[in-house]
Amino acid sequence: MAGNSKRKGAVRKDGSKKGQTVGSGGQRRRGLEGRGATPKAVDRPYHPAHKRAKAAAKTTAGRPRSRKDDGPEYVLGRNPVVECLRADVPATALYVVTGSDPDDRVAEAVKLAADRAISILEVGKGELDRLSANGMHQGIALQVPEYSYVHPDDLMRDALDSGTPPLLVALDNITDPRNLGAVIRSVAAFGGHGVLIPQRRSASVTAVAWRTSAGAAARLPVAQAPNLTRTLKDWAETGAQLVGLDAEGDVTLDAYDGTGPTVIVVGSEGKGLS
Template structure:
């Protein structure tokens, strides 16, 4: 009620509502959520930088790769690696490899481009190109299910190789080459914290990445468990393995060989997923082998045991 003699007109108030019917503004938001706050501006700038970096990585992954060097180029052409152009340095000292590369490129309809050596140096990032470079499109990875399907359809027991955090593309390429040499049906990589099939890996694989399917796993541990549930035994390379490579009795059955990173080896979850861990005996004073050499030793032993089992 307004007292007589007070000011005329409406007065702002609750409109007769009880106090519990009034709604407050809620708790004070965090500094990062307040428009115009310095913390909010810093968070927005940080998110923008992260997004730009992600876009740069995506663009780099989608860009074509250049394989440099006479032997790698010839090996890739022999393996019918998809290619879009062959760069040949002007005034190159041609040998049989150069002649074969140019002939194969012409037969497959690949553009042969003659460029100056400075330009070829720039294109290859200063790599040892020996006057030859092959441009290939971004690598097309398989799905882990496709890898297992290919392995199970083979007349031989499935043999797959998985890499746990191998970040050196040269090691990756060498592992792919060993996988091809010793009859593995495919190579599995984790989607994060791992090297990919780049020009360096192509070169190290000597073109075998075109013959051995390579798949990406969103979660390596989960994929290994799925494969184990479908009858494959999981064997991990570890310096403190439960058996040595000489006692790898699981070699003749369906098998996944897991190779750890160059430094820390197998991660804890992957090691716990393994049915068996295998070590490689070495001379005193030598602590370890790099990932690609260790993978080659174990795969060679698996192939040897499978050949012997086939003769029985």
């Protein structure tokens, strides 16, 4: 029965009753104050992770930094440099490594640069390695300035004021700069007024696009749109007709009446129109 002190196991031994215990008086709690969070492994001087990070920092300290996208571009290699100079790609300087093995391509590049009053600079191999981020320059590089894009509104306004029906081409996420250069060359050949590309996820007017355009990029304006869909809607409100190129379309180009303001939209290399 409950409370039966004679029941086996119910007898409390002397001295086993739990009484008051002496506390620390808060000393242990105060001793833990101010310690803060445990530092990360890489921040502990004697931790292996800290030693590995320190060794990695020493290894990469002398490596050249990669070139920023918004700075000048460098065309590397003897054939690409000569092709850019032949195509009248805008350039600010020609770099030639001192003591490099000359050939006909280097001689032609120097002559073309001199004829166009482009600065010719002799530099050491280490300096050109740094400028090109250790690219395969073959002892020669051409510095190309950043391309100057026009505003989409200005592109449409200039096309409307040209005296001829506006013909513009919008590229929906073309990613290969060679394709961009080919489109610029074709639009210029057909008497178009300009090309529109998205600001992101699209090829830009680099030296490769310049070279592929065969100099047309110097004559035909290219605009960048922060939002391609919104820009096309704004252009449609000006009276321009948007025409999307699709292999499964119902209307062929020879049957299309393009006498009015026209914007031809070309899809990407893979999925086409988005």
